[in-house]
Amino acid sequence: MHSANLLKIRLAWVSLLALIFFFLIWQFLSPGGSWTCRRDFSQNSASFLSGRSCLGEASPAERVVLGRGGPLLMLADPLYFSVFSPRAFSHAEVEIIYRPHFSSSTPVFEAGFLADADLWRYRLRPVYNLWLEKSFRSWPVKTQDNWRLFQRQEKFTDVAEFLQTWQGDNNNICVFKNCLALYNIDSSSFPPTLDLNSFGQKIGGTSLPFGLRGTHQFYFYLSGGDLDITGSLLDGNENKDRDDAEFFLFYGKELISSLRLPDDRTQIEESGVLSAEQNFQIIRSNLKSGIYRLEFRANDDLTWNNLRINSAYLSFIHRIWPISEFSLNLITDASYLQVKALDPAALQTINFGGQSLNISSIYKQYEALADVGGQTINLSRGSIILENNGVFALSADALLNPDYPRLDRFAPSVEQLDFVLADYEPAVILDNGWLRSRLDFASGDLYRENGRYNLILSVPGLQLDRAEGLLEIKEIKVHFYGKNLMEKIKDWFNL
Amino acid sequence: MKKLGFITFLSWRPLLEEIFYFFCSLLILGGIFEILLPGLFVLYFNAAFLAAIGLGVLLLLLYVRR
Known part of the structure; x- marks a missing residue:
């Protein structure tokens, strides 16, 4: 072959390689500030020529069935997918096209991302709620943004009026004991469901006759004044991670205090050698009377022994x-x-x-x-x-449970409720019984490893050995978005 | 006839070499991307398929000596 031709060929493949290089860099930067990962389970897109799908395979594999031409059948809860994004984005919009075959044992379908890998915590959003879509359809409904108020008897003209009444004198609006059930609403700003006047009579404290392994959270009541919690931590050193312990004290929504006990124990992780007990005491003064929530965050290596608290x-x-x-x-x-x-x-x-x-x-x-x-x-x-x-x-x-009844698989029956308040966007009905739901997430602090987020689909109660429903999934689309390249550059240079 | 095919093959050898260099370079580029930005290269390219083509071309080159 002529050397001039050879040079042209070499120039061509080097150019092609450079083009591929810049294409990959372009994809990584995503200068437009968005990235979409879509997988249609009704189309078999896999071929030996193409790369991997940005949405990984569903796992565990035994919980799904994917026939030729789809859709994906979810048979048990939960289901995990990895979602690739070339870089981190501040927001993620998940769109799912699905056909639910749910029963009263499996009324809720939620989806979300892994937010805390240490404690294996997911941030979930509602996709479909059977109670809200079917059972309360005959009740009058008032809507304000995504908030929906269902009333057995129409007493309020809008959601704001209901909230104002509920925060004030709500004694005369209930017929049933449960009265109000919530779904996907933070009730920490709502008045507690308990009569706090009946508390405070009992003095003394509580000593747990057993240890608590791993993360826990609990409510306790203080009649005011000081809080005194003591205990000791025992490290089993069974897993490879360091075993720091964190304590967070909440009053309603408000974080009152936090404490971190770092793992500075000398035993080697994964050695299985038990540590010496590490005693600790948490004292906080001048606290208001009321219900508090304490969150103990630790992995399963840590056991909280000898818990004592000055609350009955x-x-x-x-x-x-x-x-x-x-x-x-x-x-x-x-x-x-x-x-x-x-x-x-x-x-x-x-x-x-x-x-x-x-x-x-x-x-x-x-x-x-x-x-x-x-x-x-x-x-x-x-x-x-x-x-x-x-x-x-x-x-x-x-x-002690100040929480409101929740519209989940163990919700009170429709006959026992007066009102239902939900932050819920009804599913959009498509052809042939397919539904479409969109969920928004702030993805800035979601857990991302090797460029992949961890997506979960959850239908609590769905189990392989029980024929209580299944979920057909036709398509999952995750649209990540955030600042574009120009905005990022402006941020970097404070322009 | 056999000799003519052999001559034809020899004349295409430089092209095969360039193809081999291209696939090797592409795989090296992919390897670097996978180290720095895991998951991005394999999203668009099937690395096993690229390696198989590269290997096929290499075997063709080895089959015929200069």
């Missing part, structure tokens, strides 16, 4: 992981209990409200349902994770 009312919110070799009794205000054992030594038959539940396998989730809340739980030993949508306490006297 102490209730653990949604989840408790008691560590004890002895039998223990708890009470929960919810009518439902979810149980999981991670340690073979913790396998046992537990008693929930008079019914026995045999926990015979580790890592398997067991459920029990009672007729009403306020059920006792008897364990022959601890080391078992108990979860529900209510609170757990040592005794009925110590139960």
Whole structure:
């Protein structure tokens, strides 16, 4: 071949390579300030020529079925996807086209991103709520932005009037005990559902006869004055991460105080060597009387032993992981209990409200349902994770739950409510029963590793061994957006 | 006939070499991108497919000596 031709060929492929280089840089910079990742499960886009999809495969794989031509069938909860973005963006809009086949056991479909990888916390937004879409359809509804107020009897002309009344004198507007149920609304600025005047009579404190493993949060009542919490931390050194502990004290929405105990213990992580107990005391003075929430953030290596607090009312919110070799009794205000054992030594038959539940396998989730809340739980030993949508306490006297009923899978029946307030955008109805929902996220602080966010789809109650519904997913589109390149440059140079 | 094919192949050898250099360079570029910006290169290119083509061209080049 002629050398002049060879030079032309070389120039051509080097140019092509340079073009690819600049294309990749362009994609990384995304100068327009946006990036869209879309996957249509009804089209088989995979070929040996193309690269990977920006939306990874659904996992765990056994929870989905994807036939030729789709759609993706979600058979169990939850489902995880990784979503690639070339750089971080401040906002993310998730659009899902789906067809729900839900029942009263699986009424809620939510989606979100992993926000805290240490504590495995997701930021979820509602996609579809069966109660709001179907059950309350016959109720008069008032709308203000995305807030929707459903009223059994039309007493309020708009949402603002209802909120004003509810924050003030709301004694005369309720017929039923539950009165108001919420969905996707932060109720910390709402008046508590409890009569606080009945509290404060009881003096004394609470000592937990067991340890608490991993992250926990609990409500307690202070009649005013000082707070005194003591305990000791035990580090199991079973995982590779450092085991810092953090405490956050909230009064309503307001963060009152926080404390961080760094892991400066000498034992090596993953060695399995137990640390010495690290004693601590948290004292805060001049606190107002009322209900407080304490959040203890720690990974599962840490156990909080010998918890003592100067409050007779102490209730653990949604989840408790008691560590004890002895039998223990708890009470929960919810009518439902979810149980999981991670340690073979913790396998046992537990008693929930008079019914026995045999926990015979580790890592398997067991459920029990009672007729009403306020059920006792008897364990022959601890080391078992108990979860529900209510609170757990040592005794009925110590139960404290200022939360409003939530419109989830354990919601009160329609007949027991007067009002429902929800921050919810109804799904858009498309052809052939398909629905489309859009969710907005502030993605600036979401967890992102190797260029990928972690997306979760959750339909609580959806399980492989129960035929209580499924979800067809036709398409997932994630549109990231934020500042464009010019705005970023202006920011850098303070222009 | 066989000899003519051999001569034809020899005349195309420089082109094959350039193709081989291109795929090698593309894979090196991809490797650098994957180290610095994980996930970006493999989003658009199937690295295994590129490597297979590069290997195929290399085998063709080795088949015929200069």
